[in-house]
Amino acid sequence: QVFTFNTVEIKVQPSVKVRNGAALSIICHADISKSADFQLKYNFTIFKDRKLVFTTVADTGEARYEIPVARSSDTGDYQCTVRAEKKTRSSDPVHVWVAGMTKPILTADKRDVLEGEVVKLRCELPEEEPPLLFCFRKIKTNSTPKERCVPESYTNFSELEVSVEEGDHILQFDCFGRRNVKLEWEESARSNRTLVTVREPFIKPTLTTVPSSNVTEGDQIQFECSTAVVRMRDLEIILQKNKTILNSVQDKKLLRYSTVATLEDSGEYLCKVEQGGASKTTKLNVVVSELFPKPTLIASMTKLDKNKELILNCSINGFQKANFSILRKNSNGDIALKSSQSLKMRVNVNDTGSYTCKAEVKGIVKESRPVRINVYAPVSKPTLSVAGGLPEVVLGKPLQLICHSVMGTPPKTFRFYKGNEVEKTVINDTYATFLDENIRLNDGRGYRCDARNNHSSGVKSSDILNVTVIVPVRDASLGSVPYGEVEDGSETAFLCSVKEGSWPILFRFFKKTDREVLLFEKVEHADRAMWHKKTMKRQDTGTYYCVASNRANVDVRSRPITISVILAAWKKGVIAALVLVTVAGAAALALWWFLRKKKKGKEWSPSPFGDKSLAANLTNEKLTRQPSDGDYYPGSGYIEDSENHMKSADESKGPDLESAEVEYTEVEVSSLDPHRAPVQKGTETVYSEIRKANN
DSSP states (O other): OOEEEEEEEEEEESOSEEETTSOEEEEEEEEEEESSSOOOOEEEEEEETTEEEEEEEESSSEEEEEESSOOGGGOEEEEEEEEETTEEEEOOOEEEEEESOOOOEEEESOSEEETTOEEEEEEEOTTOOSSEEEEEEEEETTSOOEEEEEEESSOSEEEEEEEOOTTOOEEEEEEEEEEEETTEEEEOOOOOOEEEEEEOSBOOOEEEEESOSOEETTOEEEEEEEOOBSOOTTEEEEEEETTEEEEEEESOSEEEEEEEOOGGGOEEEEEEEEETTEEEEEEEEEOEEOSSOOOEEEESOSEEETTOEEEEEEEBTTBOOSEEEEEEOOTTOOEEEESSSEEEEEOOGGGOEEEEEEEEETTEEEEOOOEEEEEEOOOOOOEEEETTSSSEEETTSOEEEEEEOOSSOSOEEEEEEETTEEEEEEEESSEEEEEEOOOOTTOOOOEEEEEEOSSTTOOEEOOOBOOEEEOOOEEEEEEEESOSEEETTOOEEEEEEEEEOOSSEEEEEEEESSSEEEEEEEEESSSEEEEEESOOOGGGOEEEEEEEEOTTOOOEEOOOEEEEEEOOHHHHHHHHHHHHHHHHHHHHHHHHHHHHHHHHHHHHOOOOOSOHHHHHHHHHHHHHOOOTTSOOOOSHHHHHHHHHHHHHHHHHOOHHHHHOEEEEEEEEOOOOOTTTSOOOOSOOEEEEEEEEOOO
16 A cells, blocks of 8 residues: 655635635645555644644545634634655645734723823724734814824733823724734724713812002012812912912912012913812913112222222112112122212222122112222232243253232233343233243343233333353263373373363263273363373273263263273383393303203213214114003113214214214103103103214
8 A cells, every 4th residue: 555645735715815704714635646545544734823723634635624704813824734644745835814803892991080080991802813003092072183002912902091181071082903914004993982071170270460450669469379179189279480389279279479579570470270180270471560770889990009099879860769788799698888879988909899789669679780899909029030940041941931929919911021022921810931942042131021910000020030041061072191002100181071061061080891980070160171190000991981061961971082001111121121131041051051061071972973864863763763562761772773883984984074073962851642652661861962064
C-alpha cells in the first residue's frame, strides 16, 4: 500500500474578502496518489495566524471549517496541514479579510451631573479582537464635536473620564472603533448616543464697587463679590488684581474688600467662584482719579566739592498744601533728614548718595524720583613707580608702571606721559597701570603721570621718574697671558671681556672638570675683568671659561680655552745636567773596565788563530750545538777544538795575522726559554777572540 501527496491547498468560499456578518468556509483539500484502492485516515489541522483554530479526522481528502457569521476578528492568514500514516504535507497560507467592524456599545456612569463633575464613559466592541483604537466624541449643541482616541492593545473595550465644564448644559456622547489591517485603517460605525444633563452648582458671580464711579485718590473704595449656590460646601470666592489675590472667603456667598484708593489701584479686578472642578469668573475695570501729582526734588548742584553748601527743594506742581519730608535712600531703609519742603546742608564725602522727597495729602503719600548727589574730595599728588620695584628695565623687556593716588573721591582719571607725549588714559578708583613695550637703548625721556576727578582743584601731577635701561651682557670671551702653554710655577693672567652690557658686570672664572669649579669672581664697572693666578702647577692643566652677567639676569658663557702647564726651563737644565753627569760617570766606568780587561788579556797570551771567518763559525757552532740529552754545556770540548784550530791556523797564518792584536771578551749566557730550548744549567763563561785587523 503505497501513496504520496501531490498537493495540499486551501480554498475560501465565497471569497477571500467577505463582509462582516457573512458566512465563511475554509476548505482544506489534499490530492493523493495511491498504488491500489485502499482506505486512508486523514488528520486535518487548520491554523489562523499560526494559531490552531480547527482540527478533524476524515476518510476523504477534504475538510471544511465553517464560520457561520464572520467577524473582523476572523481576518488573518489561514494554513492547513494534512497527515496520513507517517506522511505530512502543508498548504501555502491564504489571507482572508472580513471587511467591516461591528457597532460598538457606549455607556455612561451618570446621566445627570453638575458643572465641574466627571462623567465616566465605556466603549466596547465585544465581537472584535485587540489591538483596537477607541475614539470618544463629546457633542454640544451648535458646536463642533470634540474627539479623543485611546489605543487598547489587550482589551476590546476602553474607558474615559470627561470633565463637565462651565457652559455644558446638555451633552451627548458616542464612540467608534478602528483597527489596522495590512497597513490600512478600518473604522466601525458610530455607537449609540448617550445623553447627559448638566446642572449649574452656582451662578456666575456679581462684582460691584462702592462708590461705583468718580473714585479719587484718598477715597475709601469697597469691593463686593457674590453668587447663588446649590450647596455651600467647598465653595470658595477669590478677588484678584493682576494675578495678585487681594481677598478670599470659603463656604460663603459674599466677599467684601475695602481700601484707600490710589493711582496704583486703577486696573482690572476679577472675582472667581470655585467649587469642586467648576469655576466661574466676573471682571470689573476700576479707574482712580489723581488727587495730586508726584512731587519733584530739585538740587542746587548734583556734583560739588567737599565742604560746599547743598540746597534741596521739594515741590508739587500746582499744589501747595501737603506734608513734605526729605529723605536719603539707603539699602537698609530710607533715612529721614528733615520734615520740610527744603533742606540746606554743608556736605562731606559721606553725603554722596541718592535723595528723594515725599508729599502726603489725605493719607496719600507720593514719592519723587531720586536725585543722585556726588561729593568730591580732591585727589592727592600721585606717585609713579615701577611694578618690579627698582626704576630699571631690561632692554627688550616691557616696562610696567603704576600711578597711585591715595586720596580723592573716585572715579579718577589717570594719564601717563613719556616725555611730553600722552601714552595712555585710564579711569579707575585708586590706581592705574601702564605697560610700555617700546623700550629703546638711548631713550632719555622720563615718565610721569597725573590724576584728577570732578573736584574743582584740577589735575595733580607726579614727579618725573627716570628709568635706567639695562643692556644685557653679550658675546663674552676669555683670553690668557701667556696663552696655551704655561711654565710650571709661573704667573698667568686671565682676561674675561664682553662686547656690550650695562655696568656693573659680574665676571666669574671656571675650570671645567667633572663638575663646574668656580675659581674666581669679581664685579667690575667695566666691560672686562682680569684674574691673576700667581703660581701655575701641573694640576692646573685643563679647560677654562668665564661667565658674565649683570642685572638683566642673563648669563653669557665664553668659549673655553685650554691651558697646558709645562716644565720650567731651569728645571729642564738641572735634569739635563744630571743626565750628562750620569752619562759621563757611566762612560768613565766603562773605560776603566775596558782597560782592566785588556790588561788581563795580555797576561793570558793565547795563540791567535788565522782565519777569522773560521773562528766565528766555530764559535757559533759551539754556542748552538746541543747534546742528545737536551742540556747544553759549553766548555772543555770547545777549548780542545780551538786549540787544534789554533795550531793549524798558526801554521798557515800570514803576515797580516802576526800583526793583529787579540782581545778577549767575557760573555755571560743567560738561561734560554724553557718552552723553546733545553734549560741551561747554571751560568758559564765563554771566551772568544776578537782580532783587530788593520782595516
